[in-house]
Amino acid sequence: MPELPEVETIARQLDEVLAGKKITKIDVLHTKSFGGKESDLVGMEIDSVARKAKMILIKCCRAAPTLRSGQAVSRILVVHLKMTGQLIYVENSRRIVGGHPTADWVNDLPSKYTRIIIDFDNGAKLFFNDLRVFGWMRVMTNDEWRMANDRLPSDVVDREFTPEYFKSVLAKSGRSIKLILLDQAKFGGVGNIYANDALYKAKIDPRRKAKELNDIEIKELYIAVKKVINLGIKYGGASVDKYVDAVGVGGKYQEHFLVYQRNGEKCKRDGATIRKIKIGGRGTYYCPSCQK
């Protein structure tokens, strides 16, 4: 159930190990999880792994055969983990894990929830697991990806995400500020953890209508969003769940939550009790004392 920091973390780690590897086989165990043709990718080499919004982009290329134009044939394997997707790279005893934190991170694979397995020429495997099957992997051509990407807004970590743009978005909406932060059509990357923490950091009540925030509050919130997202990246994302850390895998941002999942606990600023409510059906945590 990753947000931008979690996706960024796994993308960076996969980039390190996958660049230069050749795909030798793709097993689709659950057809709903895979879009496109596996055969388009088999034999291709990974150029790099990147991220856009909450998607992981595995860029593949083949130097030969080339198209008549002389361009290298290339594809992008786009991955969205949604709520329960996970990517696990296994090379001998080495593991790189990302996404939904469960026992699959450390147990034998494939598991009950393994949907796709990609084999590489060095014997390593990349497992795509997804309990609830909302996530997907899709093969796209460069053109298809470019068209899809053109329809997406900038991410909150991008240069194009400016204070002015943020302000213009908020001014147009009568919905609660919390829902706007979560709206991936406005700007990409913020999910429930970081939306809650950013609002706490900016001392803004999550129920406030977006258009009713004043200029100072908007500025504070803009800074807070950037800060919590970057802090999330710094800690390798959050791995909320059970045990995971026992084996030293997963991110550490969960140790730095400001309000997320802290209902009933004391506000770190003024000692008041953190409250949990629902906004748009999503759990929302805030300090009723200092978030106005």
Place this chain on the structure above:
DNA sequence: TGATATGTTATCTT
């Protein structure tokens, strides 16, 4: 049994 879960999106309803 019922509510909840770090996400999107299709489908109602104003």
Place this chain on the structure above:
DNA sequence: CAAGATAACATATC
């Protein structure tokens, strides 16, 4: 038509 609210996707856990 558009903004906003809600259901839906599928499954485990509290």
